[in-house]
Amino acid sequence: MEEEDNNNSSSSSKNKVDKFKIGSLPTLMYIPDFITHDQQTLLLNNINGAPHSKWKSLKNRRLQNWGGIVHEKGLLAQPLPPWLAKVTLKICEETGLFPAPINHVLINEYLPNQGIMVDYLHGIKDSELQSFNGVVNEVEALNYQEQDSEEVKNIHRTSNRISLTCRLVLKVHKNLFKF
Secondary structure, eight states: OHHHHHHHHHHHHHHHHHTTBOTTOTTOBOOTTSSOHHHHHHHHHHHHTSOGGGEEEOSSOEEEEESEEEETTEEEEOOOOHHHHHHHHHHHHHHOOOSSOOOEEEEEEEOTTOOBOTTSSSOBOSOSEEEOTTOTTHHHHGGGEEESSSSOEEEEOOSOEEEEEEEOOSOEESOSSOO
């Protein structure tokens, strides 16, 4: 009976987020106000306050890696810091998207005119102005827009953009190397 209750709880959480699905991809969704302004501020303060050594500079952005090192044989796990564990627990519990707690997070920082490389499954072109015609959260985007005409809507980004990629790495190794 206990297992059945857990399954019902998980499926009811998943049903709650079904209304936020966007387009034809079953895992693409936009949940407005998922975190509060205070929670966002706390996250950004912790991200920006991370030691310099935690940032890895890549060609087009900076990156922080939390939760351990992903290796070809799996994840050499390290605990997430409490400030990050709190938001990943909320994601896991309230969305039902993950069968277990999230154990790995990549944090990317993009400068105002930087995009996401377009050879991945998604992309954003390098540009100071970003068009948001047809975007999911157009109402929210209107707060940041510069409108050139009735047909083309643009966002002029003047600050850095931070993205969190949260994932559950299933293969976890306590000791990757034997001595």
